[in-house]
Amino acid sequence: MTARKHLKQLVRERMRKTGEPYTVARRHIADADTSWEFRGGLDGDSAAFANVLANLGVVAPHTGEPLTEAMVLGVGGGLGAGYILWEFDTLPFRSRVLTLGFRRLWQYPDRWAVETAERLGLHAEVHETGGARAAAAALDAQLDQGLPAIVWTDTYTLGHRGEPEWRDGYGGPPLIVYERGGDSYAIDDRSSQRITVPAERLAAARARVGSYKHRLITIDPERVDLDLRPAAEEGLRLQVQHLSGTSDSFSLPAWRKWARMTTDARNRKGWPTVFADGLGVGSLRASIYAEAAHGAHLRGLYADFLDEAAGLLERDALRDAAAAWREAATRWEPIVDTALPPGHELRELIDAGEAARWELQRRRDEAVEDPPAVGDLVMAMYDAEAEALARLRSAVG
Numbered sequence: 001m002t003a004r005k006h007l008k009q010l011v012r013e014r015m016r017k018t019g020e021p022y023t024v025a026r027r028h029i030a031d032a033d034t035s036w037e038f039r040g041g042l043d044g045d046s047a048a049f050a051n052v053l054a055n056l057g058v059v060a061p062h063t064g065e066p067l068t069e070a071m072v073l074g075v076g077g078g079l080g081a082g083y084i085l086w087e088f089d090t091l092p093f094r095s096r097v098l099t100l101g102f103r104r105l106w107q108y109p110d111r112w113a114v115e116t117a118e119r120l121g122l123h124a125e126v127h128e129t130g131g132a133r134a135a136a137a138a139l140d141a142q143l144d145q146g147l148p149a150i151v152w153t154d155t156y157t158l159g160h161r162g163e164p165e166w167r168d169g170y171g172g173p174p175l176i177v178y179e180r181g182g183d184s185y186a187i188d189d190r191s192s193q194r195i196t197v198p199a200e201r202l203a204a205a206r207a208r209v210g211s212y213k214h215r216l217i218t219i220d221p222e223r224v225d226l227d228l229r230p231a232a233e234e235g236l237r238l239q240v241q242h243l244s245g246t247s248d249s250f251s252l253p254a255w256r257k258w259a260r261m262t263t264d265a266r267n268r269k270g271w272p273t274v275f276a277d278g279l280g281v282g283s284l285r286a287s288i289y290a291e292a293a294h295g296a297h298l299r300g301l302y303a304d305f306l307d308e309a310a311g312l313l314e315r316d317a318l319r320d321a322a323a324a325w326r327e328a329a330t331r332w333e334p335i336v337d338t339a340l341p342p343g344h345e346l347r348e349l350i351d352a353g354e355a356a357r358w359e360l361q362r363r364r365d366e367a368v369e370d371p372p373a374v375g376d377l378v379m380a381m382y383d384a385e386a387e388a389l390a391r392l393r394s395a396v397g
Contacts, residue, residue: 306318
C-alpha cells in the first residue's frame with residue numbers, strides 16, 4: 001500500500017468514527033501527515049494531473065495503482081506536432097524563437113486541461129479571476145481542505161529555475177501547489193524534492209501571463225468517477241483525427257514543413273533567409289535539442305499508453321502501433337545529436353538544469369555560425385511518424 005493509499009484509508013476511518021465530511025477529515029489527517037510523493041513526469045500538463053491524482057489516493061480501476069502519466073496523455077488525445085519560427089526586432093539573441101509542439105492541443109493548454117479532466121471523470125473545477133486577492137483566496141481555500149491545486153505561472157517570475165530576465169513573460173507549464181506554511185508555498189514542478197516559494201512571488205507569477213492569468217484547477221477525490229475504457233477509446237479517436245489533419249503548423253505535416261524550411265532560400269521564413277546573418281543560432285540549437293529530446297520521450301510515453309490501452313480494451317493491435325511509435329521516437333535521436341552533439345558544453349548545462357546555460361546560449365547567439373543541418377533527419381522522422389499513425393489508424397478502426 002502506497003503512502004497516499006494509506007492516507008486515504010486513514011481519512012475514511014476518521015469519517016466513520018466522527019461523521020465528518022471527507023474534506024474535513026482529510027484536513028485533520030493531513031495536518032499530522034504532510035508527506036507529498038514526488039513522482040516527476042515528462043509533460044507538465046499530463047504530469048500535473050497524474051501527480052495530483054496519485055497524491056489524492058485515486059487509483060485506476062483496471063490496475064488498482066495510481067493512474068499513469070501515459071494514460072493521462074492518451075486520454076487527453078495523445079500526441080501533437082507543431083512548428084513555428086517567430087521573429088522579433090529586439091535583442092539579437094532572442095530575435096528568432098523556434099517553437100515545437102508535441103502534444104495534442106499544445107497551443108491551447110486550457111482547452112486540453114478542461115477536456116481531459118472531463119473525459120477522465122474528475123469533475124474538476126476551474127477557477128479564473130482578474131484579481132490577485134480573489135486568486136489567492138481560491139488557492140488557500142483549496143489548501144485549507146488539505147487538497148492540492150494545479151496552477152499556471154510564469155517560470156521566470158516564479159524564479160525557481162533561474163531563468164534570465166529576457167524570459168520574462170514566456171510562461172511555462174502548470175505546476176502543483178500542495179501546501180502553505182506562513183508566507184510561502186510548497187510546489188511540485190515535476191520535482192524530486194521539496195521546493196518552497198514566497199507567497200508574493202507565486203502571486204506575481206500567477207498574474208504575469210494574460211492568457212492564463214490566475215487560472216487554477218481543483219480536484220475533489222470524492223467526486224472523481226474514473227471510467228477509463230470509454231475515455232481511452234475517445235482519446236484514441238481524437239489522436240487519429242488530430243494527426244490526420246492537414247495543418248502544417250499544428251498537425252503531422254508540420255514536420256514536413258520544418259524539413260523544407262531548413263533549405264528553402266525563396267521563402268522569407270526559410271532558414272537561409274532568417275539566419276542569413278549567422279546570429280541567433282545558439283538559441284536555435286538549444287531549442288531543437290531541448291524540445292526534440294522532450295518530443296522523443298513523449299513519443300515513448302504515448303507508446304506506453306498504447307500498451308496499457310491494449311490490455312484495458314483487449315485490443316492487441318494497439319501493441320503493434322506502440323512498437324511503431326517507439327521506432328519513431330528513435331528517429332528524433334539524430335536530430336537531437338546534430339543540434340548539440342554529446343559532450344557539448346551547452347548540452348551538458350541544459351541536461352543539468354543549470355542557470356548558466358542561458359549566458360552561454362546568449363554568447364553563442366552573438367557568434368556567427370550556420371544552423372544545424374537537420375532537414376533530412378527531420379524528414380526521416382516525419383516518415384516514421386506517418387507510418388506509426390497509419391498503424392494506429394488501422395488498430396483503432
